[in-house]
Amino acid sequence: MTVPWALVDGWTVTRRDLMHWLREPAPVIIGLLFPVLMVLMFGFLFGGAMAIPGTADYTEFLLPGMFAMTMAFGMEATMIAVSTDAQRGVTDRFRSMPMSPSAVVVGRCGADLLNSVAGLVVIIGCGLLMGWRAHGSVGATLGAVGLLLLLRFALLWVGIFLGLVVRNPEAVGAVQILVWPVTFLSSTFVAPATMPGWLGTIAEWNPLSSTAAAARELFGNPGWGGDSWIAEHAVLMAVVWPLVLVAIFFPLSVRRYQRLSR
Incomplete structure (x- = not known):
């Protein structure tokens, strides 16, 4: 099983998901x-x-x-799509075909990442209408966008793995409850310095906070000015956190997919 084979099969699954969205655009919109x-x-x-x-x-x-935060919200849709396919037998049908074992999860990741690009374009456009501006250089601005998509790419694998583990779509709702506290317990809306000491420390070490702080720095927007190590190395950690998540959840997702129905 070569890498080109896996990529071709993965693109086939991505196209299947994109065609499904074209036929039923309401959830995407x-x-x-x-x-x-x-x-x-x-x-x-x-x-x-x-x-x-x-x-x-x-x-x-x-x-x-x-x-x-928008990059984190999409994880719930990924979980629901993966668990729904598993419950309806679509995943088992794919597993019976002569295709790369990683193609289904890679294809789902590719489709959801394209959807995330569209979502990021929409919300950036909304921000521009509200008066938000990127004051950094073109390279820094593109770097910030790249870090946002890198976070989304990493969280996709978390969503795929959880969707394969929690195969009942109704039970996904219980997992979704945990997404909101994790996303809000960050520097998205307020500075961690305004929180109680222990809570602020947790918020600082939230991977979402690192990406948000790095995006503010590269966009040239005001940050919260923390003086801790994690705050001073936000750009570095905005790269490290997603890579760690991918290194953990990509192999777990592929292994879990291969072991379905066993």
């Missing part, structure tokens, strides 16, 4: 608009009450964090 609703809610409804130490414009602080 809702998924694209939900982050926009979150941005408008926190930016306009709650933004006037938010205060970030040393930061005058809350919108400039908020938007990079929301970009990072």
Whole structure:
């Protein structure tokens, strides 16, 4: 089983998922608009009450964090899609075909990553309409976008693995409950310095916080100015955290897929 074979099979599965979205676009459209609703809610409804130490414009602080949170939100849709395919027997049908063992999970990852690119474009466009701007260089701006997509790529594998483990779509809801506290317990909306000491430390070490802080730095937007090691090395950790997650959950996902129905 060569790498080209795996890539070709993976692209076939990606196309299958994309065609499914074209036939039923409503869930995709809702998924694209939900982050926009979150941005408008926190930016306009709650933004006037938010205060970030040393930061005058809350919108400039908020938007990079929301970009990072959008990359995390998509993990739930991945879990539901994977568990639904497993429950309906689609996954077993794929396993009976002469194809690469990693093709199904790689294909799902490819389709969801393309969807995430579209989602990031939509929410960046929303941010521009709200007055947010990237003040960094073109290279730094592209680097920030790359780090956001790298986080999404890593979290896709977490979602694929959880979807294969929790094969009942209804039970996925129980796992989804954990996604919200993890995403909110970060520097997305407020500075960890405003939290109780122990809680702020947890928020600082949240991988989402590293990507949000790195995006703010590369976009040239105001950050929260933490002086801890993790805060001072946000760009480095925005690379390290996703690589660690991929190194853990990619092999786990492939192994779990190969062992289904055993």
